[in-house]
Structures are given as structure tokens and as C-alpha cells.
Amino acid sequence: xxxxxxxxxxxxxxxxxxxxxxxxxxxxxxxxxxxxxxxxxxxxxxxxxxxxxxxxxxxxxxxxxxxxxxxxxxxxxxxxxxxxxxxxxxxxxxxxxxxxxxxxxxxxxxxxxxxxxxxxxxxxxxxxxxxxxxxxx
Numbered sequence: 001x002x003x004x005x006x007x008x009x010x011x012x013x014x015x016x017x018x019x020x021x022x023x024x025x026x027x028x029x030x031x032x033x034x035x036x037x038x039x040x041x042x043x044x045x046x047x048x049x050x051x052x053x054x055x056x057x058x059x060x061x062x063x064x065x066x067x068x069x070x071x072x073x074x075x076x077x078x079x080x081x082x083x084x085x086x087x088x089x090x091x092x093x094x095x096x097x098x099x100x101x102x103x104x105x106x107x108x109x110x111x112x113x114x115x116x117x118x119x120x121x122x123x124x125x126x127x128x129x130x131x132x133x134x135x136x137x
Contacts, residue, residue, distance in 0.1 A: 011069030018062040019076075025055040078132040082125040089122040 008016065029051045036044045063080045070077045093115050100111045 015062070015065050015070055015074075018058070018065045022055070022058040022062045025051065025058045029055045075135075079129045082129045082132065085125045086122045086129070089118045089125070093118045093122070 029048070032044065032048045032051055036048050063084065066074065066077055066080050067084065070080075072078070096111050096115050096118075100108050100115075103111060
């Protein structure tokens with residue numbers, strides 16, 4: 001991730017710091033979840049839930065930073081980019097399925113076709129994510 005010079009750029013530093021925050025949140029969450037499984041106390045459940053939300057937000061911030069300031073040459077860029085495409089396609093498919101019963105029959109067929117196409121695209125993007133992750137590993 002560090003450029004050809006020895007000093008990282010500001011965007012690289014920001015992305016790295018967001019990644020470090022995400023990794024820290026994940027470690028804390030894993031530790032809390034393990035403690036909660038051993039000792040299911042309600043106050044610990046609240047901490048787990050809160051930390052899970054913090055981890056989710058850290059993931060979102062990392063992804064946004066990577067997509068905003070990262071480059072296509074950054075190894076983690078493509079899994080995040082394809083992941084965002086998959087999330088968008090899944091949300092749109094769900095919305096289209098939700099409104100389809102209220103549409104006239106002629107429009108239902110077109111919506112069903114569009115949902116199928118979105119799902120096929122999302123599956124291709126999922127395959128690209130797996131290939132990108134394999135290439136990074």
C-alpha cells in the first residue's frame with residue numbers, strides 16, 4: 001500500500017489508519033463475544049451489541065475511505081468495490097421484488113426479468129470478489 005517513496009501519502013495513511021481501527025474493533029468484538037459465550041451476563045450482551053455496531057461503522061468508514069482515496073492498484077480495492085456493487089444490487093433486487101405484486105401483470109414480467117439480471121450480475125461480482133481475495137492472499 002505504501003507508494004514508491006518511503007513516506008506514505010495522506011490518502012494511504014488515512015486508509016491504513018481506518019484499516020487498523022477496523023482490525024482493532026474486530027479483535028475487541030471477538031474477545032467480548034468469547035467472554036459472553038462463557039458468561040452470558042446481560043451487561044456483557046449490551047457491550048457486545050454496542051461493539052458490533054462500532055465494528056460495522058468502522059467497516060463502512062474503511063470501505064468509504066478505500067473507495068474514495070484508494071486506487072485500483074491497491075490490493076484491497078477490488079473486493080471492496082465489488083462488495084459495494086453486490087450490496088447495491090441486493091438492495092435494488094429486494095425493492096423490486098417488494099413492489100412487483102402491486103404492478104400490472106405486464107410490468108411484473110419486466111421487473112422479474114430485471115431482478116434476474118441483477119442477481120446474475122451480483123453473482124458475477126461475488127465471483128470477482130472471491131478471485132480478488134484469492135489474488136491478494
